[in-house]
Amino acid sequence: MKTVTLSTLSALKRAGEPFSCLTAYDASFARAAGEAGIEVLLVGDSLGMVLQGHASTLPVTLDEVCYHTRCVARGKGRSLLMVDLPFMSNASQERLLQDAGALMRAGAELVKVEGEAWMAEGIRELTRRGVPVCAHLGLTPQSVYQLGGYKVQGREADQATRILEDARTLVEAGASVILLECVPASLGRAVSETLEVPVIGIGAGPDTDGQILVMHDVLGVSHGRAPRFVKNFMVDADDIQGAFRHYHEDVKARRFPAEAHCF
Ligand code: KIV
Ligand code: NA
Secondary structure: OOOOOHHHHHHHHHHOOOEEEEEOOOHHHHHHHHHOOOOEEEEOOOHHHHOOOOOOOOOOOHHHHHHHHHHHHHHOOOOEEEEEOOOOOOOOHHHHHHHHHHHHHHOOOEEEEEOOHHHHHHHHHHHHOOOOEEEEEEOOHHHHHHHOOOOOOOOOHHHHHHHHHHHHHHHHOOOOEEEEEOOOHHHHHHHHHHOOOOEEEEOOOOOOOEEEEOHHHHOOOOOOOOOOOOOOOOOOOOOHHHHHHHHHHHHHOOOOOOHHHOO
16 A cells, blocks of 8 residues: 555545545554555544543543554554544634644644534634644534434434535535544435545445444444444454454445445
């Protein structure tokens, strides 16, 4: 695999070739994922749940995300490194810029922010300063207490239209990538077809330009009931490297996600 950049993702989108993304939190798993061909690694604030055992992503701090980013950056090989801005990094424009700066200095190549159309100004300021942004829409886990749980978003037509409009607004503001979580497959397709930038989906159907999963779900070691959109790739693999390879190959061949993983 050649070094993956934002241009690589755009070229894959234009060529109609899906790409795979996976969360990573340390150097060893990052290396294994990169060697499996996975194009994008995400230091997700899901680390609050899968590493720290919290019930949500809210307790995760900037320092913790920076620590894991430095670990992943040392092992990641040629994959593109995306990193989450933690809860309340968007408390002010000043804080957003400072926190994004810290992530970039730690090794991030793309920062991900949750938020709807109102994040446009923040995204504009970040991209002006050379920080590429992925905007995370649909189910935004940092708002879990406002959403009333981890639920599918955009089922109603007006809600779906709003998510599509928000995505358009954030791309106009400078977002280089959109990530859609837990939305109907029809909305995942509509957003991907409408936008020129790459769209990554998790529980967003088979037609987004990229797919992402949490590493622990791919390895079948998450606790609690697995969401419908995940798949344990260890079931048919001999080892962890094999599970990463199967995930990557299944995304590339459009075997994953299957009907059973979609809304
Ligand atoms: O934190 C995370 O792992 C994420 C992915 C689920 C997209 O944001
Ligand atoms: Na996240």
